[in-house]
Structures are given as structure tokens and as C-alpha cells.
Amino acid sequence: MNHFALPGGAGIDLARFPVDARDRLRAWDASDDYLLQHLADAEVALDRSPDGSAGSLVILGDRWGALATALSAHAPVQITDSWLAQRATAANLARNGRPADAVRLLSSRDRPPARVDVLLVRVPKSLALLEDQLLRLAPAVHPGTVVVGTGMVTEIHTSTLELFERVLGPTRTSLARRKARLIFCTPDPDVLAARPANPWPQQYPFPSDVPGAGALLAGRTVTNHAGIFSAERLDIGTRFFLEHLPTPADGHHVVDLGCGNGVLGLAAALAAPGAELTFLDESFGAVASAEQTFRANADPATKAHFTVADGASGLAPGSVDLVLNNPPFHSYQAATDATAHRMFADAKRALRQGGELWVVGNRHLGYHVRLDRVFGNCRTVVGNPKFVVLRAVKR
Ligand SMILES: C[S@@+](CC[C@H](N)C(=O)[O-])C[C@H]1O[C@@H](n2cnc3c(N)ncnc32)[C@H](O)[C@@H]1O
Structure with a gap:
């Protein structure tokens, strides 16, 4: 203070x-x-x-x-x-x-x-x-x-x-x-x-050249309210994650943590319409974007919740099977890993035994060290020169 x-x-x-x-x-x-x-x-x-x-x-x-x-x-x-x-x-x-x-x-x-x-x-x-x-x-x-x-x-x-x-x-x-x-x-x-019309929210068609779970989104309309992460095009880290996203089991509770426009959670829902999704973000515009994107594209029978919150702190302990997370690394102009670290700890609390947290991040951010410390394990699923996709399991 x-x-x-x-x-x-x-x-x-x-x-x-x-x-x-x-x-x-x-x-x-x-x-x-x-x-x-x-x-x-x-x-x-x-x-x-x-x-x-x-x-x-x-x-x-x-x-x-x-x-x-x-x-x-x-x-x-x-x-x-x-x-x-x-x-x-x-x-x-x-x-x-x-x-x-x-x-x-x-x-x-x-x-x-x-x-x-x-x-x-x-x-x-x-x-x-x-x-x-x-x-x-x-x-x-x-x-x-x-x-x-x-x-x-x-x-x-x-x-x-x-x-x-x-x-x-x-x-x-x-x-x-x-x-x-x-x-x-x-x-x-x-x-x-004479002021101009408000151009927000904006929409873009999801690219058709993303393999893996990304292929399920090809050509679909993504809605973005003003100011949200990567509002004008698919982020390259998110793209890499979508190429390697795990497919949830039917009935599993999947959390898109720091959801932005919600394309990660939407891809999981399209791969497993019987899963239950929770979209979380601290940006009101992000959660509104995720909800619009989801409603326009997902199977109406897929259960989904949209929540504005600080990380996964509000989720009941042991209630989640899979967390998907592309963490933020800025708080306003300042680079910080504090939010990512809080998200990892929150995710562990929310996961059931055997539940998994999947994270994409810039290789240089060293998230694997932190995940290993929080979960006692962390495996690199895949990497390229810029990004890694990491998996930590709650034992
Ligand atoms: C790197 S973006 C990822 C967005 C989206 N998942 C994607 O991959 O395109 C990180 C997201 O985390 C959100 N965020 C930042 N701090 C947060 C917090 N404390 N709790 C929840 N979400 C937060 C940001 O608003 C942003 O949407």
C-alpha cells in the first residue's frame, strides 16, 4: 500500500x-x-x-x-x-x-x-x-x-x-x-x-489454414469488443496452441482461463460438444466477445458459463478437468509474470486430481519452471523457436 x-x-x-x-x-x-x-x-x-x-x-x-x-x-x-x-x-x-x-x-x-x-x-x-x-x-x-x-x-x-x-x-x-x-x-x-459510427465490436473470419483443433474454427466468425487481446487477428501464440490443443472428454469441465475472444474454449467445445465450458477473463469486453463468439458458433446444447473474474480464483476446488491458458504478461505498460503465476496456482486449486493445465507461452518466459514448482511436474508438449505448449497434471 x-x-x-x-x-x-x-x-x-x-x-x-x-x-x-x-x-x-x-x-x-x-x-x-x-x-x-x-x-x-x-x-x-x-x-x-x-x-x-x-x-x-x-x-x-x-x-x-x-x-x-x-x-x-x-x-x-x-x-x-x-x-x-x-x-x-x-x-x-x-x-x-x-x-x-x-x-x-x-x-x-x-x-x-x-x-x-x-x-x-x-x-x-x-x-x-x-x-x-x-x-x-x-x-x-x-x-x-x-x-x-x-x-x-x-x-x-x-x-x-x-x-x-x-x-x-x-x-x-x-x-x-x-x-x-x-x-x-x-x-x-x-x-x-458528425462523429463517426462506432466500429466496435468488430468481427473477423477465422483463418482456414490452422491445423488441429484450429481446423474446426475455419471460416467461423470471431467477435471482438474494443481493447481485447488481439482483436483484429488471430494471435500467433494462440494459433500455435490451437494446433496442439487437447480434445476434452464428453462431460468434462473445461476452463478457458484469460479467454479473450474465447477461440480456445470454442475449439474445445466444437471438438467435444458434450463438454462443459467456463470462459473467464478480467476484461468485461473479453467475456462479452467470448460469449458472442461462442453463441454464434457452438452447438446450442453445449453448456457454457461466462464470468468476469480475477483468474480462476472463484472456481470451486476440484471442480475442473482441464484448464486452457494463454496467460497475460503485461499489466498496463509493465511486464509482469505475477498474473500468470497466480493463474497457475488458482488453476491447480480448481483442478480435480488427475486434471490438467495446458499453457502456451513465449519460450523465454520460463513458465515451465514455475509450473514445475506449483504442480511438481511439467512436460513440454511441443515447441517451436518462439512458443512452447506445456502440460502440468494435478497429482
Ligand atoms: C494473452 S491474452 C489470451 C487471450 C485468449 N485466450 C487468446 O489466446 O487469444 C491473456 C488474457 O488474460 C486476461 N487477463 C489478464 N489478467 C487477468 C486476470 N487477472 N484474470 C483473468 N484474466 C486476465 C486478459 O484480459 C487477456 O484476455
């Missing part, structure tokens, strides 16, 4: 979610600080007017709830695609003695508020996600809406500014301060009226 000093002298204690004592990464950065300082210096009105006609404060992309917690006295609405960000916000509110309902937590898939008077945007890593979020919110924005974005210098590109310009109106940036920058956008009624 670390202390975040707020403008005016007070401060709040913040942590990422889930809390990991060895994790030295802070739950806020200079861009959060810069934005809050600007709101104070410019005396931006954040409170509702007495008649309720103005003051609706919306925060997009708040990574660990630093902004929502700092501004919780102003009844903000937080919109995020990340379940972890939502849980972090709830935990940080509680940590600082703020009521749970001080912030309205909406996901990227929820209907956005009807009116926005102040829009604060922590620029997301994915331009596509920003595009989708701005386009979904644009009908609620009016010429009086104060729009301020923030991000680290490395995260704000010409394309980021162009996007604000194309969807909302004229946009400029501040000077950099401690490697962070602000974005000021003035909503323009003509731009708002």
Missing part, C-alpha cells in the same frame, strides 16, 4: 488489486497527480448543481481507482473495462473510509450515463478501447462539458489527440510534468453531430 498526497495537503492510501506484498508497483502515477492538481488549480466545478442539472462527473480508464477515490466526495461515475480496476476501486474506497456507494461503478459494457458535465480520461493503453468509450459517451457530452485527459508522455500519441478531435472537438496538450501530460478537449456541437 502507498500514500497518495492530494492537492491541498490531505492524502489517501492506495493499493492495486489483488494486494501482493511483494508487488512494488504503485496504484497511482504522475498522470493521476497532474490531473488532480489541474482540477484544483483551475477550480473545475465538480459538484452537482442544486437542481441536479449539472455536475455529472465521469471518470474513464481509472486503473486502480486513484482518481475515483480522490474524487469520491463528488459522486463520480467510473467506467472501466477491467474487473480488477473495479475491485481495486472498491477496496481503495473502503481503505480510506469512504462509503461503497460513493462511486458508481460501471463496466465498459454497461449503458453510459445520459449526461456528462465533467469527463476525466486516464488514457488507456488501447486506442481502440478509447475510441469505443468516447463514441459511447459522445451522446452524453455537450458543449459545456469539461473534458480533461491524462497519461504518461509515452502513452499519448498523435493518434490519441486525433481521436479526441474526431469524436468530441478541438484538442491540445499541456506541457509535460514528471513525464505526464494533460489533454484538453473542447466539445464542439458540429464535431459531436
